[in-house]
Amino acid sequence: MADTLTLGWIGLGKMGLPISTRLAGAGRDIAGFDRDQERIAEAAAGGVTPAATLEDAAGRDIVFTSLPDDKALRAVALDGPLLSAMRKGAILVETSTVSPGISAELGAAAERAGILYLRAPVSGNAAIAHTGNLTCFVSGPRAAFDTFLPVAQDFTRAQKYLGTQEEARYAKLSVNLMIAVSAAMMGESIVLARKGNLAWQDILDVLTNSAVGSPMVHYKAKSLETRDFNSTFSCRQMAKDLDLIVGAGHAAEMAMPLATLTREIYGALIGRGDGEADFIAPVRLAEWLAGLGEPDLDKNDGRLA
Template sequence: MQKIAFLGLGAMGSRMAKNLLDAGYPLTVWNRSKAATEAFAKVGATVADSPAEAAKEADVVMVMVRDDDASMEVWSAPEHGAFNGMKQGAIAVDSSTLSVAGVKKLADVAKQRGITLLEAPVSGTRKPAENAQLVYLVGGDKAAFDKVEPLFRANAKASEYVGDIGSGALAKLATNAMLGIQATAFAELIGMLKHNGVDVEQTLKAVSATTVWAPIANYLTSTMVEQNFAPQFPVELVEKDFRYVEQAAGADMPVSKAARAVFRKAMEQGFGGENLTAVAKLYQK
């Protein structure tokens, strides 16, 4: 069985790493904050002091961190970066949501060191991660994907190969942009319904019977109506992803820019750490 190193044990990474451990894979973990590794040590994982140390014996090294800068640091920092410890033939897998330029730069650094990098961002928040119901959106070498795809099954209901490096980032950014745009639209519309004094839940139920209602709408509207903004996909991360969308665009994107402005305003109001649906608070008196 392949030996796995998992680097980054935040809200998503900790759940993904646990699923791999539960599936029986030999696992070494690293996290910037040592406290996050303690629970893994108690259930049989090896804890490393650096990404390079974690990667030494691994057949597959997986990273799940916040953004471009954090990813590049974990992989390629002098001396302690994971690339420095990886053995010949090991495969690097980054599941962070990165910019297109960022993941291409990372792939170039890996190639210079003779390492194959797959980008494998995931669609899904904390609960799907916990229940192994994520969807991987994978870009990079197809042969490498075929080798690691069985690993993805420990965390996912599907693994979609979409093409060369950069394709996975584009698929993930498109997914998150559609989610963020819908969240801002529902926030405005629920504000409009409340302003007019109608039964919001009954009105939304009626709308849900029409063809415009998407599956994600149930989640978005219910958390807004119930005022349940416990973080699943925080406002500040959605805003970051819209920034990456704008960077990747070959033309003006007025809808995405408008949605990003809503999330920026939510951050200014102190909602950055709350769930993306907290933008609904901007439209309530």
């Protein structure tokens, strides 16, 4: 049955474009819509059927949204035509990182419209989205998840069903909190080692081969070998997610000291002009606070002397 499902994709941005073209490459019947005609053309080149309007993409068995923030989701799904354009009994799969609050609003509106709503934020970045190595956390009606699962397996390596309400939203925010705090810690640790006159590559090797050598540390150490700060997920995007994280924590009546401090680190990076740099850029801020310039890797391998 899953192979005959028709798919619609709304939002062909950094994540939506590679995921939708991967689904097309897997033989899925998928139509894509974005306000940017160039993105629609790129998706079409990857096998996605161009949708002239949002309504054309929404009239399918499973409709995905991949949108930048709460404001965009509200404009498309709550104030816009999405739900009214969908078939009753169709499945809406929302893949973005948004607040539990707006997600709950959408859940209530979808239920009134007879739409089955799955919260399915993906974990991973645009650099790997085309490879199928993303993961997704899912909450919503179990039967809808069972229908969606074969499609999810075409673009993710792991899928975790978590419950019927906003559990997936909290899971994604929890993961992103760990990533953000880890990036800030990694930056400060590297600069402490520089102050102790470790060579740049030596401290990266120490971190990756120690007890803290998580997959994220391994991944980011590789780009830091050449101080590559080209964005896979930007400081500005991380700041947005940290705002959601702190807001969710406060709504749950819990203190968020680490999240709040880390948000200020990313705010400082944005203020210094690093908003579009990769989220591992806290190393730059830590260097500046420590009175260090960027290491000359060619001349002294990052040592101070």
